[in-house]
Each structure stands twice: as structure tokens, then as C-alpha cells.
Amino acid sequence: MSMDEQRVCRAPRGSVLNTKGWVQEAALRMLLNNLDPEVAEHPEQLVVYGGIGKAARNWESYDAIVRSLKALEDNETLLIQSGKPVAVFRTHCDAPRVLLANSNLVPAWANWSTFYELDQKGLMMYGQMTAGSWIYIGTQGIVQGTYETFAECARQHFGGSLQGTVTLSAGLGGMGGAQPLAVTMNGGVFIGIDVDRTRIEKRIQSRYCDVLAESLDEALALAEAARDAGQALSVGLLGNAAEVLPVMLSRGFVPDILTDQTSAHDPLNGYVPEGFTVAAAKQLRTQDPQGYIQLARKSIARHVEAMLELMQRGAVTFDYGNNIRQVAYDEGVKQAFDFPGFVPAYIRPQFCEGKGPFRWVALSGDPEDIYKTDAAILKAFPDNEGLQRWITLAQEKISFQGLPARICWLGYGERAKFGRIINDMVASGELSAPIVIGRDHLDAGSVASPNRETEAMCDGSDAVSDWPLLNALVNTAAGASWVSLHHGGGVGMGYSQHAGMVVVADGTKEAEARLERVLTSDPGMGVVRHADAGYPLAVETAKAQGIVMPMLAD
Numbered sequence: 001m002s003m004d005e006q007r008v009c010r011a012p013r014g015s016v017l018n019t020k021g022w023v024q025e026a027a028l029r030m031l032l033n034n035l036d037p038e039v040a041e042h043p044e045q046l047v048v049y050g051g052i053g054k055a056a057r058n059w060e061s062y063d064a065i066v067r068s069l070k071a072l073e074d075n076e077t078l079l080i081q082s083g084k085p086v087a088v089f090r091t092h093c094d095a096p097r098v099l100l101a102n103s104n105l106v107p108a109w110a111n112w113s114t115f116y117e118l119d120q121k122g123l124m125m126y127g128q129m130t131a132g133s134w135i136y137i138g139t140q141g142i143v144q145g146t147y148e149t150f151a152e153c154a155r156q157h158f159g160g161s162l163q164g165t166v167t168l169s170a171g172l173g174g175m176g177g178a179q180p181l182a183v184t185m186n187g188g189v190f191i192g193i194d195v196d197r198t199r200i201e202k203r204i205q206s207r208y209c210d211v212l213a214e215s216l217d218e219a220l221a222l223a224e225a226a227r228d229a230g231q232a233l234s235v236g237l238l239g240n241a242a243e244v245l246p247v248m249l250s251r252g253f254v255p256d257i258l259t260d261q262t263s264a265h266d267p268l269n270g271y272v273p274e275g276f277t278v279a280a281a282k283q284l285r286t287q288d289p290q291g292y293i294q295l296a297r298k299s300i301a302r303h304v305e306a307m308l309e310l311m312q313r314g315a316v317t318f319d320y321g322n323n324i325r326q327v328a329y330d331e332g333v334k335q336a337f338d339f340p341g342f343v344p345a346y347i348r349p350q351f352c353e354g355k356g357p358f359r360w361v362a363l364s365g366d367p368e369d370i371y372k373t374d375a376a377i378l379k380a381f382p383d384n385e386g387l388q389r390w391i392t393l394a395q396e397k398i399s400f401q402g403l404p405a406r407i408c409w410l411g412y413g414e415r416a417k418f419g420r421i422i423n424d425m426v427a428s429g430e431l432s433a434p435i436v437i438g439r440d441h442l443d444a445g446s447v448a449s450p451n452r453e454t455e456a457m458c459d460g461s462d463a464v465s466d467w468p469l470l471n472a473l474v475n476t477a478a479g480a481s482w483v484s485l486h487h488g489g490g491v492g493m494g495y496s497q498h499a500g501m502v503v504v505a506d507g508t509k510e511a512e513a514r515l516e517r518v519l520t521s522d523p524g525m526g527v528v529r530h531a532d533a534g535y536p537l538a539v540e541t542a543k544a545q546g547i548v549m550p551m552l553a554d
């Protein structure tokens with residue numbers, strides 16, 4: 001093991017600055033927090049989550065970023081090119097302190113083989129979504145979205161609750177690890193297959209998953225008993241999805257709900273082919289990457305074929321944003337797109353109101369700061385039942401990873417209102433240090449991803465990627481603290497372009513103005529993108545909120 005692999009990153013806590021201002025400090029703490037072993041999946045490789053989603057290109061770049069952030073003045077901006085700091089320019093106080101561009105390739109070259117080649121040469125890194133934009137908060141970041149997705153699925157198909165149902169999925173990694181908790185929070189039983197024992201153990205340790213089963217027999221016995229008793233239970237089943245699903249089929253077991261969150265978007269690094277242990281897969285990956293990719297793609301095809309058959313037999317089946325359908329389709333599974341993606345199936349109406357995963361992090365490191373913001377949000381939105389239920393459940397069920405953080409889905413108008421409340425709480429000293437406010441790139445108006453967020457848009461504009469570019473530009477103009485433009489997140493190279501933003505509430509008047517601008521224009525882009533496409537709810541929202549859209553018909 002090299003020196004680098006032994007490093008342990010942890011964000012500084014408290015209210016003493018290690019930098020020349022709170023915005024720089026926030027960027028420093030969030031970079032370190034992304035790589036905290038409590039937060040990141042493989043911190044020794046700088047990998048935060050989602051296959052090989054990284055926070056910095058290599059340890060040399062990481063050191064240079066840390067040095068640069070410590071030296072950065074309040075009127076300078078640091079530029080990051082795929083995880084490497086490349087320049088510092090004089091800008092101005094209201095400009096972002098950091099601008100990041102990760103994994104972007106010219107469209108005709110935008111594929112995994114070009115990326116792998118450049119990655120090997122040390123010229124790029126894969127930024128995923130919040131890994132390379134320094135606003136990953138551990139699995140909680142995805143829990144609410146996952147919870148809402150299963151809740152909507154329950155409303156559409158099971159009378160509003162998952163009680164008495166079994167959900168089957170695979171992949172208990174950084175994002176997928178939210179599934180067991182999200183299903184049990186909805187009252188259901190969950191079986192999650194993962195080939196890597198350490199991933200299941202990590203979920204059990206962090207209380208996201210209840211038990212580990214060594215065999216399919218054990219998993220089914222546990223799941224069926226809990227289902228029949230109407231109890232919620234989550235089971236992590238050690239196994240390979242491409243092997244287990246066909247066996248389930250042969251036994252005649254049909255789950256009520258079926259999905260998948262292996263990192264199938266990246267066949268080389270994210271999917272273990274059938275017949276391989278994690279260790280053997282690792283070896284083949286380095287010895288024969290092309291051979292590995294072929295085997296992984298074949299297994300993915302078998303996996304999707306089994307999903308299609310289970311769907312035929314009655315399982316409510318959907319793609320959970322990992323591009324598994326596309327990989328299978330390219331391998332000859334022509335029916336792969338017969339099951340829908342989760343966005344058109346369950347999420348799009350929320351996007352029409354500018355809603356999406358909004359998150360905030362206590363830079364103090366003090367959980368009390370988050371509990372105080374929980375109380376504030378409950379008070380600010382007393383009529384939002386879903387939000388009230390979520391915050392209460394989150395307090396009870398979610399362990400913080402790294403810096404204490406919270407997530408919830410807020411829309412246009414609500415985000416600006418809550419941003420101001422938080423800034424006031426910092427200003428009054430009620431909170432012990434500033435708060436970082438950001439969001440996922442999986443969001444209403446900051447992503448173009450035709451197999452996921454923009455799948456089946458009503459005007460056919462799925463592949464138009466002007467929107468994330470405009471989102472990054474308007475957030476920069478509005479004075480976000482850091483802004484990032486990425487390619488390939490979620491679904492892999494060639495399939496998505498998306499932008500991130502983070503804005504710091506440090507209690508100052510300047511921050512108040514920036515928060516108001518950014519937290520209005522950012523969710524506003526979500527409303528505008530969907531209103532422009534013609535979704536009636538988005539059109540209504542734009543009109544009701546007075547968003548100016550020059551060509552929106554009266």
C-alpha cells in the first residue's frame with residue numbers, strides 16, 4: 001500500500017477558518033467531507049460513489065486544490081478541470097470561488113473508450129454528479145428521492161403503502177444503499193442483491209439495511225415471513241444479480257416491485273460479471289479490460305432479460321437511473337426499453353414545480369445545527385404534509401455520515417424562502433457556523449439525460465443539452481459559491497450532461513442577496529425547462545409564480 005492509500009480525509013469542524021473566507025472554507029470542508037471514509041465508498045482511490053465518481057483527479061491534484069483553496073482570496077476564482085486545479089483568476093466578490101468542469105468530451109468522442117484512454121493518461125477523471133462537485137452527503141443524499149419514488153409507486157400500484165409487498169433490487173452501493181431504508185420507510189419488504197459483502201455490511205452498520213442473507217433460500221424465507229406478517233424488513237442478499245434473478249424465475253418467485261441500482265452505467269468498473277467474485281473481477285479488470293467489458297455486458301443483458309420476464313409475470317418494473325436498459329439493448333435485448341425509467345414513471349410532476357433534491361450541510365460539524373434547521377423547516381412549511389413526514393422520519397432513521405446534513409425536496413419559491421431563513425439563523429448566532437446549501441444534479445432544470453431525467457419529454461426534447469449549460473451560466477451570474485458542469489453522470493459517457501451548484505449561507509447581507517438570486521434562478525430553470533416543453537403543471541407554475549418567459553403563450 002502506498003503512502004497515498006493510507007490517507008484519511010476528514011473535514012475540519014468548528015468556527016475557526018483554515019482559509020481566507022467562509023466560501024473558500026466551505027469548498028475545502030466539502031471536498032474533504034466527500035472523501036471522509038464515513039461518506040465515500042473508496043476514499044483511498046478518491047472515489048466517492050457511483051462506480052468511479054471521484055472528488056479529485058489524483059492525490060497530487062487533491063493537495064494542490066487544498067493549497068489553492070487555503071490561499072484563495074475573496075475576489076479570486078479557482079478553476080478545476082476534471083479534478084485538477086488549473087488556474088486562479090481575479091474575478092469579484094460575488095463571483096463563484098470555484099468553477100469546475102468534469103469529464104466533458106466533444107460529443108462525437110463522448111464514449112467510454114475515449115474516456116478510459118484519457119483517464120489512463122491522467123488527463124481526466126469521472127466526476128459522476130455530486131462527487132466531482134463536492135456536495136455528496138453520503139447515502140442520505142439519495143434516501144428521500146428513493147423514498148418518494150417508492151411512495152409514488154405505492155400510490156400508483158399498491159393503494160399508498162408498500163406493506164405486504166416485496167421489492168427486489170440489486171446494488172447496495174453509495175446510492176443504491178438507500179433502497180432498503182426507503183422501502184422499509186414505506187412499510188415494505190426489500191431484498192437487495194449485492195456481490196460485495198462489504199457493501200451490505202456497510203449498509204447494516206449505518207442502519208440502512210436490517211440483515212444479511214448468505215443464500216437465496218434464506219433471503220426468500222425472511223422476506224416472505226415479513227411480508228405475510230405485514231412487517232417492514234430489508235435483506236441484503238450476497239450474490240450476483242445476473243445469476244440470482246434467473247434462479248428466482250425458475251423457482252417461480254415474483255417480486256411485487258423490481259428495479260436495479262448496480263453501476264451498470266459503467267460496465268468496466270461498476271458491474272461484476274456472473275461467475276466472478278469481487279477479487280477475481282478486480283484482477284480481470286486490470287488484466288483484460290476489453291474481455292471484462294464483454295463479459296459484464298453479457299451479464300447485464302441476462303439480468304435485463306430476467307427483469308423483463310419477471311415484469312411479464314406481474315412485477316412492477318422500472319429502471320432506476322443506471323442505464324441498464326441501454327447496455328442490454330446494445331447487447332441485442334430489443335425489448336429492454338419495455339419498462340420505463342423512474343423519472344417519467346414517478347418523478348416528473350415534481351420537476352414541473354422546480355422540485356428536486358435540495359440539501360444543506362452544517363459546516364460546524366454539530367448535529368444540533370441540523371436539528372435546529374429541521375425545526376425551522378417544519379415551522380416554515382406547516383402545510384406540506386410530505387415534508388413534515390419526511391423530516392420527522394429522517395430525524396428518527398438517518399445516521400449522519402461525515403458532516404451533519406439534511407435533504408428534502410423543495411421547489412420554486414420554497415428554496416429561496418428557506419435559504420433566507422438559514423442565513424438569518426447563521427447571522428443571529430443560532431447556528432454555530434455557516435451552512436452550505438446545494439443539490440444533486442439529478443434535478444429539475446440542470447440535466448439533459450435522455451434515458452433518465454429527460455426521458456420521454458412531451459415535446460421530444462430529451463437530448464437537448466442547452467438547458468444544463470444555461471443552468472450553470474445563470475447560477476454563475478447569480479453568484480453561486482461554486483458551479484460545475486459535468487458529462488456522463490448517472491448513466492455514463494455520452495448519455496448525459498448536467499450542472500451542479502452550491503451556495504453558502506454565512507449570515508452576511510451579501511450571502512442573503514446571493515442566496516435569493518441563486519435559489520430562485522436555479523429551481524426556476526426547472527420550471528422553465530418543463531414549461532417550455534409544454535407540461536401544463538409547469539406552465540401553470542411559471543404563470544402563478546410570475547416567472548418571465550418571453551414566449552410562453554397567455
Ligand code: NAD
Nearest residue numbers: 050051171173174175176194195196241263271272322490
Ligand atoms: P456504486 O458503484 O457505489 O454501487 C454499485 C453496487 O453494485 C456495488 O455495491 C457493487 O458491488 C454492486 N454490483 C455490481 N455488479 C453487481 C452484480 N452483478 N450483482 C450484484 N451487485 C453488483 O454505485 P451507486 O452510487 O450505488 O449508484 C448505482 C447506480 O445508480 C449508478 O449507475 C448510478 O449512476 C445510478 N444512480 C442512480 C440515482 C438514482 O436516483 N436512482 C442517482 C444517482 C446515480
